[in-house]
Amino acid sequence: MANTTLTRSVPRTEPGQVIRQPRKKLTVGKAAAIVVAAVLAVLWLVPFAWATVTAFKSEADASASKVSWIPPSGFTFDAFASVFQAGNIPLWTWNSLYTSAAITLITLVISALIAYALSRIDFKGKKLLMTAIIASIIVPPPVLMIPLFYQMLAFKMIDTPWAIILPQVIHPAMVFVLKRFFDQIPRELEEAAVMDGASRIRIFMQIILPLSRPILAAVAIFVFIGAWNNFLWPFISTNDDSLLTLPVGLQTIKSAYGVQYAQNMASALLAALPLIVVFLFFQRQIIKGISTTGLAGT
Missing domain, CATH: 4.10.810 (Virus Scaffolding Protein; Chain A)
Known part of the structure; x- marks a missing residue:
């Protein structure tokens, strides 16, 4: 019997011809x-x-x-002119910018290191530490305000930029998110690197972090937005006018002649404008990071 070969018919196309994919039907759910x-x-x-x-x-x-x-x-533009005349908007914006950037950078370093240790290293008390991290997520931040204030007071950091930065660099939720993402990275990549003589820190820097760029970008954006919007802690920890952040500084220029609606809205727009710009430029990273993180629970 002659051997027969089953081949899948492939549509022939002329050079430069584009094959159009069939449109997906719009379901009721979509x-x-x-x-x-x-x-x-x-x-x-x-x-x-x-x-x-x-x-x-x-x-x-x-x-x-x-x-x-x-x-x-x-x-x-009268409302904006009144806001700029009544307060030092450029200085407050700069204070918010560099403190939020410092908080974001330190948080990424600390959270990534802790998450990697919890994901890849076995040590005593690992489960207890993970339980404590998950439990600390539900603790309301205002509960920690008084202990943190006394701690900064003991370290003589009140009315310094470090009083704004250091208490905001610990984010248990971000540690949990990064740990879940690191769990999805195949261990075979690390095993191959170990066989080539790579150290633990080299594996972390050259394998784990490059593969984690989407989630690191998402975490960085969320931390930056949270630090930028934070009003209560910078308000408590600083009394020096030169250290005021933008949300705190805008509250100091309220008019004594009743509610100034246009001025209030102008202040709100000035505070929100940098966050809108950040979202417009990094919305793809935010969406990609969130969707990638969601795979851990599937």
Whole structure:
């Protein structure tokens, strides 16, 4: 009997011809998800748009009883000018920038090292330490304010940048997230590196960290945003006006003549603008990091 060979027919294409993939059908579940996402987006964007419009109104138009998206007197930068005249916005922004960057960098180093040790190294008390880390995630941060303040006072760090930075570099949740991600990295890569004579720190620096760029970027962005938005701890730990961060400094320029709606919205936009820029530039890393981390539980 002659041997026959079964071959899969492949469509022939001319040079330069593009093969079009069949479109995926839109299911009811996907359509419902799109509708829900659109509704949530509108619910978030409408207040943000209203705050932006109010920031560019005059105080008379912003305080008027009649609600209007287009102010009768036209748009103006008076609210922003009042904020810049009443406070040292560039200095406060710089303080927030370098303290948030320092917190992010130190947090990444500490969290990554702890997570790697919990993921790859067996030692006594490992399970107890992991339990303590998970339990500390549910502790409300305000509970730790008084102990941390006395600790900084004992170290004579009050009214220094380190009083703002050091208490914010420990993030148990980030340790847990990184540990779950490191657990997914194949151990065969490390075993091959050990056979080649690589040390533990070299494996961590040249194998683990390069493979963990998406989650490290996501963690860095979340930590930076949290540090930038933190108001309570910088407010408690500093009294020097030259050390005020932007959220704290903006609260010191409130008017004594009642609520200034346009000025308040302008202050809120100035505080949120850097975070919006960070999200626009790194949204792919955020989404990729979150989706990659979610695989650990599957």
